[in-house]
Every structure is written in structure tokens, then in C-alpha cells.
Amino acid sequence: MTDTSANKAVSDLPLPSLSRQRLADQIADILREQMLTGALRPGDPIHERDTSEAIGVSRTPLREAILILEAEGLVETSPARSPIVADPSLADLSDLLLVLATLEGLAGELTCAKASDAQIAAIRTLYQRMVDTNDDPDTVAFFRTDMAFHRAIVEATGNQALIKTHQQYNARLWRARYMSSRSRMGRIETMRDHADMIRHLEARDAVATAEVLRRHLMQAIANITRILETHSHGPAS
Amino acid sequence: MTDTSANKAVSDLPLPSLSRQRLADQIADILREQMLTGALRPGDPIHERDTSEAIGVSRTPLREAILILEAEGLVETSPARSPIVADPSLADLSDLLLVLATLEGLAGELTCAKASDAQIAAIRTLYQRMVDTNDDPDTVAFFRTDMAFHRAIVEATGNQALIKTHQQYNARLWRARYMSSRSRMGRIETMRDHADMIRHLEARDAVATAEVLRRHLMQAIANITRILETHSHGPAS
DNA sequence: CGCGTGAATATGGTATGCCTAATAACAACT
DNA sequence: AGTTGTTATTAGGCATACCATATTCACGCG
Numbered sequence: 323m324t325d326t327s328a329n330k331a332v333s334d335l336p337l338p339s340l341s342r343q344r345l346a347d348q349i350a351d352i353l354r355e356q357m358l359t360g361a362l363r364p365g366d367p368i369h370e371r372d373t374s375e376a377i378g379v380s381r382t383p384l385r386e387a388i389l390i391l392e393a394e395g396l397v398e399t400s401p402a403r404s405p406i407v408a409d410p411s412l413a414d415l416s417d418l419l420l421v422l423a424t425l426e427g428l429a430g431e432l433t434c435a436k437a438s439d440a441q442i443a444a445i446r447t448l449y450q451r452m453v454d455t456n457d458d459p460d461t462v463a464f465f466r467t468d469m470a471f472h473r474a475i476v477e478a479t480g481n482q483a484l485i486k487t488h489q490q491y492n493a494r495l496w497r498a499r500y501m502s503s504r505s506r507m508g509r510i511e512t513m514r515d516h517a518d519m520i521r522h523l524e525a526r527d528a529v530a531t532a533e534v535l536r537r538h539l540m541q542a543i544a545n546i547t548r549i550l551e552t553h554s555h556g557p558a559s
Numbered sequence: 560m561t562d563t564s565a566n567k568a569v570s571d572l573p574l575p576s577l578s579r580q581r582l583a584d585q586i587a588d589i590l591r592e593q594m595l596t597g598a599l600r601p602g603d604p605i606h607e608r609d610t611s612e613a614i615g616v617s618r619t620p621l622r623e624a625i626l627i628l629e630a631e632g633l634v635e636t637s638p639a640r641s642p643i644v645a646d647p648s649l650a651d652l653s654d655l656l657l658v659l660a661t662l663e664g665l666a667g668e669l670t671c672a673k674a675s676d677a678q679i680a681a682i683r684t685l686y687q688r689m690v691d692t693n694d695d696p697d698t699v700a701f702f703r704t705d706m707a708f709h710r711a712i713v714e715a716t717g718n719q720a721l722i723k724t725h726q727q728y729n730a731r732l733w734r735a736r737y738m739s740s741r742s743r744m745g746r747i748e749t750m751r752d753h754a755d756m757i758r759h760l761e762a763r764d765a766v767a768t769a770e771v772l773r774r775h776l777m778q779a780i781a782n783i784t785r786i787l788e789t790h791s792h793g794p795a796s
Numbered sequence: 797c798g799c800g801t802g803a804a805t806a807t808g809g810t811a812t813g814c815c816t817a818a819t820a821a822c823a824a825c826t
Numbered sequence: 827a828g829t830t831g832t833t834a835t836t837a838g839g840c841a842t843a844c845c846a847t848a849t850t851c852a853c854g855c856g
Contacts, residue, residue, distance in 0.1 A: 343638060386622070393627055393631065394630065395723075401581075414719065420669075424662070481654040481658065482651065483632075483651070484658050487658065491720075
């Protein structure tokens with residue numbers, strides 16, 4: 323089946339960036355999105371032939387996409403095995419969250435010290451959106467705004483390395499943090515902590531901002547620990 | 560066709576890792592080493608056909624190696640250009656070092672809190688090796704021991720995410736830190752800081768250890784800034 | 797003499813095919 | 827009937843061939 327039309331359909335996609343046109347990057351984006359939506363769940367295998375055919379590309383760029391995701395820690399490969407979606411243990415998640423807490427703490431300090439008032443205002447806008455959508459039953463939308471809030475704080479630092487690393491840690495922790503966000507105590511605590519964050523940010527209190535951010539993520543560790551221990555081992559398919 | 564000898568030869572191999580046999584990984588190691596030795600310098604292009612032929616592999620695994628190194632920030636790719644060895648600006652190096660300082664600070668805290676006495680002792684052994692090789696004119700050997708010392712502190716945390724991220728940051732900063740190490744004030748300050756580190760580690764003083772590690776890296780920022788501003792812009796080809 | 801346009805070349809991107817290794821099923825022997 | 831060996835199938839790893847595009851050089855025109 324020489325289906326060149328599918329190939330053309332992909333190349334017809336708008337090219338938003340300059341180097342964002344590599345098929346491997348686009349495929350990596352697709353797979354990341356599928357991990358977010360749950361189409362790909364932790365432990366799921368990603369067969370080269372099946373997946374590449376499903377997306378409508380050949381195996382080569384799919385393999386390259388797997389390489390990218392492997393470097394990000396989102397998939398794991400074994401010598402002669404299909405790559406599988408990463409399924410971090412509780413210990414892994416705890417380790418990742420502890421580093422993330424430190425990174426966001428640093429971001430809080432830097433943003434207090436260096437960000438413009440306009441950037442702080444933009445962060446407050448995201449905070450306001452969280453308040454507005456607090457009653458929205460759409461947990462995904464609320465969570466995306468939550469993540470956007472944290473990301474805005476990091477991006478306000480202007481530190482490219484920090485931004486990139488934070489983004490990668492967030493990708494690996496997305497699922498766990500989303501579960502934490504859905505827990506019954508999640509939202510209340512989240513809103514309180516975020517209110518503290520924006521208050522300390524606007525006061526340019528670096529120490530307090532960093533402290534709240536770290537505590538916020540440490541709480542996430544506790545939440546996730548409780549959730550995973552409650553669910554124990556038995557995620558119904 | 561029951562070639563048991565070949566089977567035995569394979570099983571005799573030390574199994575260092577589970578997936579370390581991919582050509583792409585081996586090629587990435589080769590290229591990383593060439594960056595360390597200076598065979599590949601910042602800005603150098605990595606032509607797919609030439610390089611793959613020189614190593615003796617096809618383009619596919621070389622391309623995959625490039626993907627890995629790109630994810631690590633060691634090479635940069637442009638749409639229709641040969642990938643080039645990353646040549647971070649002073650601002651980039653400053654950003655990276657600031658994050659690295661934070662990561663090592665966290666490592667210092669964790670190691671003080673969680674590491675075993677044996678691990679601390681192992682770190683002291685590395686410190687002692689630095690003292691012994693302090694007069695050695697071989698700057699590379701001294702620097703490798705320096706890096707091993709820092710790595711040991713991070714590995715003593717047992718935090719896999721931290722270890723991995725620290726390793727990647729170190730790889731990107733290797734060259735800059737090596738230059739900083741060779742500056743005339745480099746060694747004296749390095750030895751003094753390291754003496755403080757091992758002392759505070761053995762005293763299990765988390766705050767002091769983290770503080771020294773952060774200050775140590777901040778000093779590296781200052782050193783590198785001075786070096787780059789002195790050299791200004793003129794790397795003879 | 798300079799600038800613009802077109803063609804040729806080189807280079808990265810993609811697809812496909814072959815090779816090797818692992819796994820599972822089936823058969824034969826104990 | 828159970829266990830072991832062998833074979834077939836499947837899937838990932840690598841190599842190679844093809845394609846699209848960008849860059850550069852040359853030629854011609856202004």
C-alpha cells in the first residue's frame with residue numbers, strides 16, 4: 323500500500339516554527355499528547371510498525387521520535403523489546419518531584435528578582451483564570467491552567483536552561499500531578515498555595531515565594547504517595 | 560548450527576547495562592568523548608555522511624546519536640544544516656551554571672541527610688586524590704578528579720533523577736568548567752571550597768554544605784565570565 | 797561592474813528492505 | 827503427561843536508496 327497521500331497530508335500541516343518541521347518532532351508531539359489524554363498509558367508498548375502505520379509515517383521518523391522521548395524519560399527501551407511508555411515507581415516520582423520542587427523554588431527566587439511587572443501581571447492573569455475555572459467540573463482544563471501558572475513563573479525567569487529542564491520534568495510528572503490534582507484535597511490546597519505564590523511574587527519576596535513553591539511540590543509528593551498506596555496495585559483497565 | 564561457543568562468548572561479556580548495546584548509544588559516547596578531548600570543538604559541524612563513514616557505521620545510527628546529543632543539549636540542529644557542536648553563549652553558560660549550582664546544593668543537603676558514612680568516606684577519598692594530584696601538571700587528570708568529586712556527592716543522594724540531570728548539565732558545562740579550572744585562581748579556590756565541602760559533609764551540616772556548593776558554582780560563573788571577556792571574540796580557527 | 801536569477805550540487809529528511817534475535821508454539825522423546 | 831528441543835513468526839536494529847530543499851556558483855542582463 324503505497325499510501326503517499328497520508329505522507330502529503332502530514333507535510334501539508336502548517337509549519338509553525340523553523341526547526342519544528344521534522345517529522346520526528348511532530349511524531350514526538352503526537353505521542354506526548356496521547357500520553358496526556360490517556361490514549362497511551364504507562365506500560366503500553368509502542369510497536370514500531372503498528373504505530374508508524376497508524377500515524378501515517380514510516381518507521382524511521384517514528385524511531386527517532388522514540389529516541390527523543392526516551393531522552394526525556396517518557397519512554398523506556400529494552401534491547402530487543404518494543405519501547406514502552408514510562409511507568410515511574412513511587413520512588414521515581416518522589417525523586418522527580420523533589421528536584422522539580424527545587425527547580426521551581428529557584429524559579430520563584432529569580433522571578434522575584436528579575437521579572438518585569440508585566441510578567442508578574444501575566445502570572446496573576448493565569449491565577450485569576452484558575453479562580454474562575456475553580457468550579458468547572460472539567461478537571462483537565464483546570465489542571466492545564468494550573469500547569470500554565472507554574473510554567474509562567476519559570477518562564478518569567480528568562481533562564482532558558484531552567485525553562486527547558488522544568489518543562490521536561492513537568493512532562494514526566496504530568497500524569498502523577500494530574501492525579502494529585504484530582505484528589506479531593508487537591509484543589510483547596512492548590513488554590514491556597516497559588517494565592518500565596520502570587521501574593522509573594524507581587525511583594526517580590528524571593529524567600530517566601532521559593533518556600534511556598536517548594537512546599538507546594540512537597541505536598542504533591544505526599545498526595546501522590548497516598549493515592550498510589552490507596553490504589554495499591556490494581557488500575558482497572 | 561548449535562554454536563555454543565558464540566553463545567558462551569556473549570554470555571561472558573560483562574553486562575554493564577541492559578540497553579547499552581545500541582549503536583546509536585555507542586556513537587553518542589564516541590562523539591561525547593571527542594568533544595571532551597577537543598577533537599570536536601564548539602561550532603564544528605557534524606556531517607552525516609562524512610562522520611558515519613569515518614566511524615564505520617551507516618547514517619541511520621549516527622542520526623540517532625545526533626538526536627540523543629541534541630536532547631542533551633550538546634549539539635544543535637537547524638532545518639537544512641549539518642548539526643553543529645553546541646557553542647553556548649556566556650548567557651547560556653551562566654544560566655546552566657545557576658541551575659547546576661541549585662542542583663548541587665540540593666545534592667549537598669540530601670547527602671548530608673541520607674548518605675551512609677561509607678559514601679561520605681568515598682567522597683573523602685576523592686578529595687584526598689585531588690590533594691595528591693594538586694601539583695600534577697596534568698590539568699585534565701586533576702579536573703577529572705574534580706568532576707568525580709562533585710559527581711560522587713550527587714550520586715550519594717541516590718536520587719536517580721537528580722543524578723541523571725546533573726550528569727547532563729555537567730556534560731554541557733564540561734568545557735567551560737575545564738577552562739575555569741585552568742585559570743590561575745582556579746585551583747586554589749577549588750581546593751579551599753572542596754576542603755570546606757568535605758568538612759561540612761562529615762559534620763552532616765546540610766545548610767553549610769549546600770551553601771558552599773552553591774558558592775563554588777557561582778564562583779565558576781564569575782571565572783568563566785572573566786575568561787570569556789578576556790579572550791573576547793577571537794577563537795583562532 | 798554589480799546584481800539577480802537559474803541550475804547544479806550537496807545535505808538532511810524519509811521510506812523501505814534485509815538481518816538478527818527473541819518468543820511462542822508444536823512436536824518428539826522420555 | 828510433562829519437558830525439552832526445534833522451528834517459525836514477529837519485531838526491532840541497521841543499511842541503503844530515494845526525495846525534497848537549501849545553498850552556492852555561474853552566467854547573463856541591466
